[in-house]
Amino acid sequence: MTSVYLNGDFLPMSEARISPMDRGFLFGDGIYEVIPSYSGRLVGFGPHMQRMRDGLAELEIRTNMDEAAWRDIVETLVQQNGSGNLGVYLHVSRGADSKRHHAYPTSVDATCFGFTFEIPPPPVADKQRVTPYRVSTAEDLRWKRCHIKSTALLGNVMHYQQGHAAGAQETILYNSDGEVTEAAACNVFVVRGGVVATPPLDHQKLPGITRLMLLDILRRHSDIPVEERVVTVSELLQADEVWITSSSKEIAPVTMIDGKPVGAGEVGDVWAAAQGLFAAHRYDY
Numbered sequence: 047m048t049s050v051y052l053n054g055d056f057l058p059m060s061e062a063r064i065s066p067m068d069r070g071f072l073f074g075d076g077i078y079e080v081i082p083s084y085s086g087r088l089v090g091f092g093p094h095m096q097r098m099r100d101g102l103a104e105l106e107i108r109t110n111m112d113e114a115a116w117r118d119i120v121e122t123l124v125q126q127n128g129s130g131n132l133g134v135y136l137h138v139s140r141g142a143d144s145k146r147h148h149a150y151p152t153s154v155d156a157t158c159f160g161f162t163f164e165i166p167p168p169p170v171a172d173k174q175r176v177t178p179y180r181v182s183t184a185e186d187l188r189w190k191r192c193h194i195k196s197t198a199l200l201g202n203v204m205h206y207q208q209g210h211a212a213g214a215q216e217t218i219l220y221n222s223d224g225e226v227t228e229a230a231a232c233n234v235f236v237v238r239g240g241v242v243a244t245p246p247l248d249h250q251k252l253p254g255i256t257r258l259m260l261l262d263i264l265r266r267h268s269d270i271p272v273e274e275r276v277v278t279v280s281e282l283l284q285a286d287e288v289w290i291t292s293s294s295k296e297i298a299p300v301t302m303i304d305g306k307p308v309g310a311g312e313v314g315d316v317w318a319a320a321q322g323l324f325a326a327h328r329y330d331y
C-alpha cells in the first residue's frame with residue numbers, strides 16, 4: 047500500500063484528501079520537486095531543496111517547514127514505501143481559499159503533499175545496455191517563467207503529447223530565434239568535436255538539478271570541455287551526440303531527432319564517459 051504525506055500526516059494514498067478550493071487545483075498555484083532515491087540513498091537533496099526555496103520565495107508562498115523537516119518527510123516516505131528505486135514527489139500549493147479570487151490570499155495555510163513512485167534502477171554507463179531516445183522538435187510555446195518549477199505544467203504536457211503523438215519519447219523545444227531552450231521534461235546537451243554544450247540558464251528553462259550536477263561533475267572530475275551558451279537548432283541537428291537530462295533519467299542519449307539519426311545514429315563515447323562520471327559522483331550532492 048502506498049503511503050503518502052499530507053499536511054503533517056502519513057496515510058494511505060487512498061485516504062488522502064484535499065479541498066477542491068485548493069489553489070493548486072484551481073490555478074496550478076504551487077511548485078513541486080522530484081528527488082530520486084536508490085536503495086534509500088537520495089540524489090541531490092540539497093540542490094533540490096534550494097530550488098524549492100527559490101520557487102516558494104518567487105511565488106511568495108510561506109510554509110513552516112525547513113530543510114530538516116522536509117528531509118524527515120522524504121526519509122519516512124522512502125522507508126514506508128519499500129526503499130527501492132523511488133522518485134520522491136514533493137508538492138507545495140498556496141492552499142485552499144474560501145473563494146476563487148486571483149490575488150494571493152493572506153491567511154491560508156499552504157498544502158504540503160508528498161508521495162513516491164517507482165523509477166528504473168540507477169542508470170549505468172553501458173552503450174550496449176542503454177535504450178536511446180527518439181525525440182521530435184517543436185517551437186516552445188510555453189510561458190516566460192519556465193525557471194519556476196510550477197505545478198502549472200499544461201504547456202509542458204501539451205509539448206510532450208505533441209512528441210508522443212508523433213511516435214517520439216520527448217520533444218526538444220526551440221524559441222522564435224531558433225535557439226534550443228529545453229525539452230518538455232528535461233534539459234538538453236549537445237556534443238560536437240568532443241565539446242559538451244548546453245543552453246545557459248534563463249527564464250526559458252528550468253534550472254535542472256541533473257544539469258547542475260552534470261556540469262559540476264564534468265568540470266571537477268574530467269578534462270571534457272563544457273560550455274554554457276546558446277545552442278541553435280541547426281547545431282542540435284548537426285551534433286555528434288545529443289543528451290537529455292532529468293532526475294529520473296540522469297543522462298539519456300538521443301539517437302534520433304525528427305526521424306533523422308544524430309551523428310552516426312549510435313550512442314556516443316562522450317555519453318558513456320559522462321554517465322560513468324555521474325554514476326561515480328551522484329551521491330556527492
Ligand SMILES: Cc1ncc(COP(=O)(O)O)c(C=O)c1O
Binds near residue numbers: 228229230291293
Ligand atoms: C521542463 C523541465 N526541464 C528540465 C527538467 C530536469 O530537471 P531535473 O534535472 O531537476 O529533474 C525537468 C524535470 O522535471 C523539467 O520538467
